[in-house]
Amino acid sequence: MAIDVFNEEVVSFAEAAKRLPKIRNGKKLHLSTLFRWAQAGKIANDGMRVRLETIQVGGTRCTSLEALQRFFDRLTGEVEVITPPSTIKREWLRRQREAEEYLDRELG
Numbered sequence: 132m133a134i135d136v137f138n139e140e141v142v143s144f145a146e147a148a149k150r151l152p153k154i155r156n157g158k159k160l161h162l163s164t165l166f167r168w169a170q171a172g173k174i175a176n177d178g179m180r181v182r183l184e185t186i187q188v189g190g191t192r193c194t195s196l197e198a199l200q201r202f203f204d205r206l207t208g209e210v211e212v213i214t215p216p217s218t219i220k221r222e223w224l225r226r227q228r229e230a231e232e233y234l235d236r237e238l239g
Contacts, residue, residue: 139195
């Protein structure tokens with residue numbers, strides 16, 4: 132799923148690293164870890180490779196807090212991840228619905 136910049140809280144990798152819990156000896160997550168999660172991903176409990184969703188904003192690599200949650204949910208496999216349709220898919224669905232309504236009106 133792509134990050135929806137209008138409906139998700141987009142943060143830089145640096146900000147994301149600050150917001151995540153300190154896990155090893157009270158140290159914050161290193162910035163390179165986020166880049167590694169985005170590039171190489173991690174292997175989830177079910178054996179699938181999971182990558183962190185990112186976007187480029189100017190010269191800065193960013194993610195969203197929601198993308199981080201989806202990433203962690205997929206890794207743990209404890210929560211069924213329902214990916215909402217992308218903007219393009221939503222537009223396609225809207226047009227399809229409008230066409231069906233038009234045909235219903237015109238053809239009865």
